Amino acid sequence: MTGYYLTILEGAALTVAVSLASLLVAILLGLAGASAKLSGRKPLVAAATLYTTLVRGVPELVLMLLIFYGGTIGLNALMEALGSEQTIDIEPFAAGVITIGFIYGAYMTETFRGAILAVPKGQMEAAWAFGMGPLRTFWRITLPQMIRYALPGFTNNWLVLIKATALVSLIGLQDMTYRAKQASAATREPFTFLLFAAGLFLLYTWVSLWVLRRVEARYSLGTKRGQL
Amino acid sequence: MNKLLAAILVSVGASGAMAQGADLKVAIDPTYQPFTFKTADGKPTGFDVDIANAICEQIKRKCVFVEQVWDSMIPGLQAKKYDVIISSMSMTDDRKKVIDFSDKYYNTPSRVVVKSDVKVDDAFGGLKGKKLGVLKGSTQEKFALGELKAKGATIVPYEAQDQVYLDIKSGRLDGTVADSVEVGAGFLAKPEGKGYAFAGPSLDAQQYFKYFGSGMGVAMRKGDKLKQPINDAIKTIRANGSYKKLNDKYFTFDVYGK
Numbered sequence: 001m002t003g004y005y006l007t008i009l010e011g012a013a014l015t016v017a018v019s020l021a022s023l024l025v026a027i028l029l030g031l032a033g034a035s036a037k038l039s040g041r042k043p044l045v046a047a048a049t050l051y052t053t054l055v056r057g058v059p060e061l062v063l064m065l066l067i068f069y070g071g072t073i074g075l076n077a078l079m080e081a082l083g084s085e086q087t088i089d090i091e092p093f094a095a096g097v098i099t100i101g102f103i104y105g106a107y108m109t110e111t112f113r114g115a116i117l118a119v120p121k122g123q124m125e126a127a128w129a130f131g132m133g134p135l136r137t138f139w140r141i142t143l144p145q146m147i148r149y150a151l152p153g154f155t156n157n158w159l160v161l162i163k164a165t166a167l168v169s170l171i172g173l174q175d176m177t178y179r180a181k182q183a184s185a186a187t188r189e190p191f192t193f194l195l196f197a198a199g200l201f202l203l204y205t206w207v208s209l210w211v212l213r214r215v216e217a218r219y220s221l222g223t224k225r226g227q228l
Numbered sequence: 229m230n231k232l233l234a235a236i237l238v239s240v241g242a243s244g245a246m247a248q249g250a251d252l253k254v255a256i257d258p259t260y261q262p263f264t265f266k267t268a269d270g271k272p273t274g275f276d277v278d279i280a281n282a283i284c285e286q287i288k289r290k291c292v293f294v295e296q297v298w299d300s301m302i303p304g305l306q307a308k309k310y311d312v313i314i315s316s317m318s319m320t321d322d323r324k325k326v327i328d329f330s331d332k333y334y335n336t337p338s339r340v341v342v343k344s345d346v347k348v349d350d351a352f353g354g355l356k357g358k359k360l361g362v363l364k365g366s367t368q369e370k371f372a373l374g375e376l377k378a379k380g381a382t383i384v385p386y387e388a389q390d391q392v393y394l395d396i397k398s399g400r401l402d403g404t405v406a407d408s409v410e411v412g413a414g415f416l417a418k419p420e421g422k423g424y425a426f427a428g429p430s431l432d433a434q435q436y437f438k439y440f441g442s443g444m445g446v447a448m449r450k451g452d453k454l455k456q457p458i459n460d461a462i463k464t465i466r467a468n469g470s471y472k473k474l475n476d477k478y479f480t481f482d483v484y485g486k
Contacts, residue, residue: 003268065303072307087308170300172309178297182266185259188414190390 004183004193011176012200018096018165018175023158025101030108035138037113048109055106060164067099068092068171096168100161107157115150116142147219155212159205176200252289253310254280255296262413262478263316275483278474279333279465280314283446286461287454302327305449312454313447318367320441327447330458335443335485337432338368340376341411341424342403348427355427356380358402361392368405371431371439376405393420403427409483432485443485 036048055063068090075088119142127137169178180197184190256264256272264274272293284291294310301313305327319329340348340360348354355376362369364385372383384401386392389410395401397420404411408426415421431440446458465471466484475483 003270007266007268007270065300069300069303069307072309073303076308089309169297172294172296172300172304174295182259186261186265186267188261188418 004179004187005196008176008179008183008193008197008200011174011179012197012204014173015162015165015175015177016204018093018100018168018173019162021097022100022104022161022165025097026104026108026157026161029101029105030112033105033109034112034116037109038116052106052109055103056110060100060103060167061170063103064096064099064167064170067102068095071095092168092172096165096171096173099171100164100167103164104157104161107160108154111150111153111157112146114153115146118149119145144219148216148223151212151216151219155209158208158212162205162208163201250290251292252284252287252312253294254284254291255294255301255304255310255313256280256315257296257298257301259298260316260410262409275334275474275478276314276316278477279471282465282470282474283314283458283461286464287457302447305447308449311448311452312458316444317447318441319443319445320367321438323441323447326450328450328452328455329445329447330455331462332443332445332485333462334483335432336407336409336483337430337485338371338405338440339408339411339426339430340403340405340428341416342427344423344425346402346427350429352376352379352428358382359384359400361386361395361401361404363387363389363392363406367440368407371436372405374439389414396420396424405431409479 033048033051036044037052039045072088072090075090079086079088123141123145124137127141132140165175166177168175176197180193183193187193256276258264258266258272258274260274260276262274264272264276267273272295277293280291280293294304296304296309298315301315301317302323304310305313314333316334317323317329319332323329340352340355342348342355342358342360346354346358352375357380359382360372360376361384362372364387369383369385372381377383384395386395389404389406392401392404392406393415396404396415403424404415406415408430416424416426446462448454448458471484
């Protein structure tokens with residue numbers, strides 16, 4: 001019996017690893033997408049709009065199956081056409097992280113875009129007047145101020161992302177939800193193990209909420225409470 | 229040139245695996261006790277797993293088990309994540325359109341289960357007004373909608389068989405249609421199954437093949453050369469007694485069926 005709890009804990013470690021790595025990908029894609037949308041250059045705006053519309057409009061489950069299995073089947077068909085006997089196997093961890101990161105990057109794009117718009121334009125203009133380049137302006141002026149505005153939406157996205165990691169079981173990774181399902185099927189005691197997994201999820205989100213509150217407090221320094 | 233391009237593609241994919249190795253990659257979804265499930269120390273076990281090992285022994289390959297969720301079982305096979313599926317997969321006509329099957333390696337009939345005082349005849353008369361829960365998308369659901377609905381029964385689909393048992397317990401359902409082994413161990417043998425029993429005939433007759441297929445088979449990609457050796461292996465283990473030994477390890481009756 002305790003063996004099953006241990007395997008679920010192992011699955012929990014995988015869930016944490018997948019979610020943190022996906023978050024990194026999502027943040028990078030979100031910043032890139034938001035910059036593209038606000039750049040005012042037509043091709044960039046069009047590409048970013050296509051990305052957010054498509055990804056936010058298609059269910060995650062479908063995207064996951066399309067990217068992972070569709071991608072592998074396509075590559076293997078290509079290999080066969082080239083006359084090779086070998087088959088390609090995409091590494092599931094990387095595939096899961098990239099897919100979830102790609103999906104949540106679209107949500108992050110909109111969150112970051114709203115946050116950047118909330119920073120008064122005069123701040124950036126002042127930076128340019130001091131001769132700062134676009135990158136330096138972003139790091140020194142825009143980013144520290146936008147974080148405060150981005151955090152509520154960011155927190156939402158993160159909580160949903162954590163729970164979306166259960167989807168990686170579709171591509172062969174054994175996350176904690178799948179392990180809990182295996183344990184309940186083997187023992188025919190569904191509630192015991194599913195409740196345990198639910199408790200672990202709750203613990204994880206609770207810890208992340210605590211961390212995010214600290215971040216929010218840090219980036220709200222110098223602003224009056226209740227000002228917004 | 230083509231070889232070079234292929235080599236580049238392999239190095240891009242994190243691990244290029246030779247298709248013709250000594251290992252036979254077998255996909256299982258270990259959430260189906262007693263056919264495929266995991267022991268507390270995480271080892272795959274069950275009747276399917278033992279059959280897979282017996283087949284591997286015959287065809288002189290080593291079984292390597294790959295765990296896969298049921299929803300993506302067939303896409304994974306087509307993406308060459310593994311070579312075969314040995315996970316209690318029914319050989320239905322819909323599946324046969326996209327993958328190949330070996331001969332059957334077992335066939336447990338599905339049965340109707342209702343309160344033992346309900347009188348049901350061989351043509352399933354007597355189910356009028358009864359509410360039966362079934363697993364959504366299952367062969368049993370197709371059967372229930374195709375045969376029992378016409379007899380006046382109400383068919384309610386559920387996401388999981390567990391939920392059907394919970395709703396029988398809470399009184400919202402009068403019974404279910406399920407695999408006899410599954411419903412035997414998961415419901416009838418438990419305290420909440422008291423007062424319930426199999427009703428009507430066993431559903432493995434020819435006339436029900438269109439719903440249930442012809443049993444469970446080893447699934448492989450279309451046109452795979454493995455089909456003949458695997459069929460031979462199933463014949464051999466049936467003949468030399470190793471099948472019977474595995475059968476008796478898990479069941480008190482013959483799961484091979486008619």
